[in-house]
Amino acid sequence: MFTQFYDNLSIGLATAFSVSNLFYCFIGVFLGTLVGVLPGVGALAAISLLLPVTFHLDATSAIVMLAGVFYGASYGGSTASILLNLPGTPSAAVACLDGYPMSRQGRAGVALLMTTVASFIGGSIGIVIMMLFSPLIVEYALKFGPAEYFAMMVLGLIAASTISSGSALKGIAMVVFGILLGTAGSDLETGVARFAFNIPELYDGVSLVVVAMGLFGVSEVIASIRTIRRGEVDRKSITFRSMIPTRDDVQRSWKPILRGTGLGSFFGALPGTGGVIASFMAYAIEKKLSKDPSRFGQGAIEGVTAPEAANNAADQTAFIPTLTLGIPGNVVMALMLGALTIHGIVPGPQLMPKHPDIFWGLIMSFWIGNVLLVILNLPLIGLWIRLLVIPYHLMYPAILMFVCIGVYSVNNAPFDVFMVMVFGVLGYAMRLLQFNPAPLLLGFVLGPLMEENLRRTLLISRGDFMIFLERPISATVIAITVGLLIWAAVGSYYARPLKAVAAKAP
Amino acid sequence: MLTRDYRDIIGGGSLLALGLFAGLYATTEYSVGSVQHMGPGMFPAALGFLLAALGAAIALPALFRPGLLPRPEIRPLVATAASIVLFAATIRTAGLVPAVILLTVTAALGDNKLGWIAIALLSAILSIFAVLIFIVGLDMPLQLFIWPNRWL
Numbered sequence: 001m002f003t004q005f006y007d008n009l010s011i012g013l014a015t016a017f018s019v020s021n022l023f024y025c026f027i028g029v030f031l032g033t034l035v036g037v038l039p040g041v042g043a044l045a046a047i048s049l050l051l052p053v054t055f056h057l058d059a060t061s062a063i064v065m066l067a068g069v070f071y072g073a074s075y076g077g078s079t080a081s082i083l084l085n086l087p088g089t090p091s092a093a094v095a096c097l098d099g100y101p102m103s104r105q106g107r108a109g110v111a112l113l114m115t116t117v118a119s120f121i122g123g124s125i126g127i128v129i130m131m132l133f134s135p136l137i138v139e140y141a142l143k144f145g146p147a148e149y150f151a152m153m154v155l156g157l158i159a160a161s162t163i164s165s166g167s168a169l170k171g172i173a174m175v176v177f178g179i180l181l182g183t184a185g186s187d188l189e190t191g192v193a194r195f196a197f198n199i200p201e202l203y204d205g206v207s208l209v210v211v212a213m214g215l216f217g218v219s220e221v222i223a224s225i226r227t228i229r230r231g232e233v234d235r236k237s238i239t240f241r242s243m244i245p246t247r248d249d250v251q252r253s254w255k256p257i258l259r260g261t262g263l264g265s266f267f268g269a270l271p272g273t274g275g276v277i278a279s280f281m282a283y284a285i286e287k288k289l290s291k292d293p294s295r296f297g298q299g300a301i302e303g304v305t306a307p308e309a310a311n312n313a314a315d316q317t318a319f320i321p322t323l324t325l326g327i328p329g330n331v332v333m334a335l336m337l338g339a340l341t342i343h344g345i346v347p348g349p350q351l352m353p354k355h356p357d358i359f360w361g362l363i364m365s366f367w368i369g370n371v372l373l374v375i376l377n378l379p380l381i382g383l384w385i386r387l388l389v390i391p392y393h394l395m396y397p398a399i400l401m402f403v404c405i406g407v408y409s410v411n412n413a414p415f416d417v418f419m420v421m422v423f424g425v426l427g428y429a430m431r432l433l434q435f436n437p438a439p440l441l442l443g444f445v446l447g448p449l450m451e452e453n454l455r456r457t458l459l460i461s462r463g464d465f466m467i468f469l470e471r472p473i474s475a476t477v478i479a480i481t482v483g484l485l486i487w488a489a490v491g492s493y494y495a496r497p498l499k500a501v502a503a504k505a506p
Numbered sequence: 507m508l509t510r511d512y513r514d515i516i517g518g519g520s521l522l523a524l525g526l527f528a529g530l531y532a533t534t535e536y537s538v539g540s541v542q543h544m545g546p547g548m549f550p551a552a553l554g555f556l557l558a559a560l561g562a563a564i565a566l567p568a569l570f571r572p573g574l575l576p577r578p579e580i581r582p583l584v585a586t587a588a589s590i591v592l593f594a595a596t597i598r599t600a601g602l603v604p605a606v607i608l609l610t611v612t613a614a615l616g617d618n619k620l621g622w623i624a625i626a627l628l629s630a631i632l633s634i635f636a637v638l639i640f641i642v643g644l645d646m647p648l649q650l651f652i653w654p655n656r657w658l
Binding site: 173180192424432 | 628
């Protein structure tokens with residue numbers, strides 16, 4: 001077993017250290033830090049924007065780059081939180097609570113350094129966990145049949161749509177809408193072009209690039225044009241000297257960092273949870289364990305480091321279900337899965353044995369990416385601070401330009417650009433009506449796989465749905481799904497008075 | 507505060523309509539088959555009716571509770587949508603540079619922070635960026651300008 005582990009490592013290292021992969025890893029984490037720092041442009045929009053570029057790359061470089069954007073954004077996200085009290089990414093929202101008070105006390109440098117250290121430790125431990133557990137899961141998952149797959153996908157989608165934010169009912173509706181959208185295009189078995197309405201451009205359905213860019217890129221621009229604010233940063237206050245933490249800072253931080261990492265690693269691997277929930281929980285736990293909880297919110301260093309460690313660990317372990325089972329736990333992972341599918345690689349238990357270079361190369365690139373991020377975030381902090389003050393009204397026409405040219409370049413089709421507008425307006429309407437576009441995209445990516453596995457299952461069982469309950473693994477998964485649904489239903493019943501109060505507030 | 511939660515009535519109602527349409531379209535246009543041998547219509551039809559049910563479940567309770575209706579930001583919405591459509595319409599007929607300039611100018615009108623000179627400068631800078639990144643850098647088969655005599 002150890003020799004195999006060693007072989008895998010060397011395959012991974014050889015792949016990750018190839019010149020092109022190093023280059024795309026750098027591009028990924030650089031862009032990730034950039035969009036993480038800039039409020040109003042998220043990792044999701046950035047990854048959607050980069051999808052067309054990945055058509056020109058080989059599969060490993062593509063996934064290495066996209067992954068870099070994802071975890072790079074988590075590093076960068078906390079910078080805007082600390083300096084401006086504006087979270088660059090949702091998972092960095094917690095960093096505002098104590099990070100911004102620290103910068104008002106003139107300790108922004110310490111906060112920035114300690115979050116980078118915490119992110120690095122959290123990320124590194126997350127990678128180790130991924131390396132150890134993935135092979136075990138793959139070995140187990142190779143025994144799965146279509147029934148198990150279908151059940152797991154249903155669980156993943158239900159978890160992702162009910163646990164996250166907002167109404168569970170609306171989340172599930174969005175998943176169903178997404179799956180329905182995914183059925184458009186030619187049917188796998190008969191070749192019938194479904195929902196094409198005699199428009200030749202729709203015979204193959206809508207592409208992931210179009211849906212993702214519309215829902216996350218364009219609608220974000222529409223919503224941000226009038227609402228985004230920019231702050232002023234005192235650039236000179238952040239020097240190397242100001243970054244040196246006191247002995248007290250370090251002593252207060254190392255245990256919270258480890259606890260945060262543990263939480264993050266666990267929640268990252270579960271479907272539907274991930275970095276945002278892990279970081280909020282890490283904050284709550286540190287506050288509870290603290291001897292003096294009143295320090296929290298006043299610039300407590302552990303209120304910054306624990307959540308940062310948690311969300312970076314979660315970012316790494318989120319790859320476990322995606323790469324070992326082919327079931328993405330969140331919408332960014334769904335995009336990764338889509339990017340691999342574009343290259344003809346089906347993520348799932350077969351990925352590791354069939355394409356060890358992609359799997360282990362990606363994991364090894366995480367190490368390189370994390371080291372690059374430390375370099376990008378500490379010595380180059382001045383660059384990012386300068387970018388923080390670029391006004392949004394100069395930025396959004398550029399974003400729209402990248403969206404349009406990017407989408408057009410995939411098929412040289414003006415029709416695709418037009419569809420991006422349709423999905424952009426749809427996404428904006430969904431925002432206004434408080435529907436979350438993330439479950440829609442998850443359903444869209446998983447839909448075709450679900451249909452395929454469902455059809456196969458029922459063909460094997462001669463149309464008997466009991467097969468899902470007769471097979472022990474799928475029965476367990478279905479039981480968990482039903483439990484989640486009941487929990488969500490009960491939860492929404494009790495939460496109703498609370499939500500009514502919250503609705504009155506603004 | 508309105509007497510009814512129009513936000514969820516509109517949202518749920520649209521999903522109800524969309525679901526019913528998809529379900530009925532799939533059952534009438536495509537063969538449904540049997541559960542054992544599903545036709546192309548079975549899965550979309552089931553999803554359509556499920557979506558309709560979920561839409562009804564969202565809209566119905568909203569009829570009996572007060573709520574707020576958010577106002578869309580019309581100007582950014584129209585400017586953004588128009589800029590994308592103009593790009594789609596001109597990229598094949600006029601070329602990359604005119605398409606980018608049209609896109610930038612229209613998009614910039616979504617906000618009132620930029621004057622005409624600033625907009626002109628921004629569109630010039632973005633056109634240069636577009637050419638450098640996509641044609642020089644990524645070597646994409648895009649044409650800079652397409653002169654009118656080509657249309658004839």
